Amino acid sequence: CVIKKLQERTPLSKGLDHLLGLLEKKDPQNFFAWPVTDNIAPGYSSIITNPMDFSTMRQKIEENQYTHLDEFVADFKLMCTNAMKYNHVDTVYYKASKKLLQAGMKIMMPEKLGWMLNLVP
Numbered sequence: 001c002v003i004k005k006l007q008e009r010t011p012l013s014k015g016l017d018h019l020l021g022l023l024e025k026k027d028p029q030n031f032f033a034w035p036v037t038d039n040i041a042p043g044y045s046s047i048i049t050n051p052m053d054f055s056t057m058r059q060k061i062e063e064n065q066y067t068h069l070d071e072f073v074a075d076f077k078l079m080c081t082n083a084m085k086y087n088h089v090d091t092v093y094y095k096a097s098k099k100l101l102q103a104g105m106k107i108m109m110p111e112k113l114g115w116m117l118n119l120v121p
């Protein structure tokens with residue numbers, strides 16, 4: 001097994017951690033907190049080839065897998081668009097993901113994150 005060495009916190013990872021907290025607050029039902037499994041969503045793993053959820057994003061932050069804000073934003077969008085792909089438009093999950101995506105884009109507008117955009121290592 002790969003030993004996940006504890007990485008030191010960087011200014012970027014601290015900023016992404018703060019951002020993740022803001023985004024998680026926009027998902028009070030915790031629909032996006034953990035990976036979606038096939039037993040709660042039949043056929044999910046054959047329809048969604050690149051799953052993403054907040055816990056996976058947090059792990060990537062802790063392992064310094066994000067070298068730039070754009071990669072973090074891309075995972076957030078992937079998480080939301082996966083839900084819009086798997087779930088029909090009249091479901092709570094589709095509606096929640098659309099709302100989450102809109103709220104997330106407002107939080108991650110460049111002018112709101114100017115201070116983070118130049119934290120590139």
Ligand SMILES: COc1ccc(OC)c(-c2cc(C(C)=O)n3cccnc23)c1
Nearest residue numbers: 030031032033034035036040041083093
């Ligand atoms: C009803 O309670 C929960 C709890 C956790 C969930 O995903 C982590 C989900 C969930 C989350 C999703 C998504 C995000 O597509 N989903 C789709 C179909 C059926 N369930 C879900 C629902």
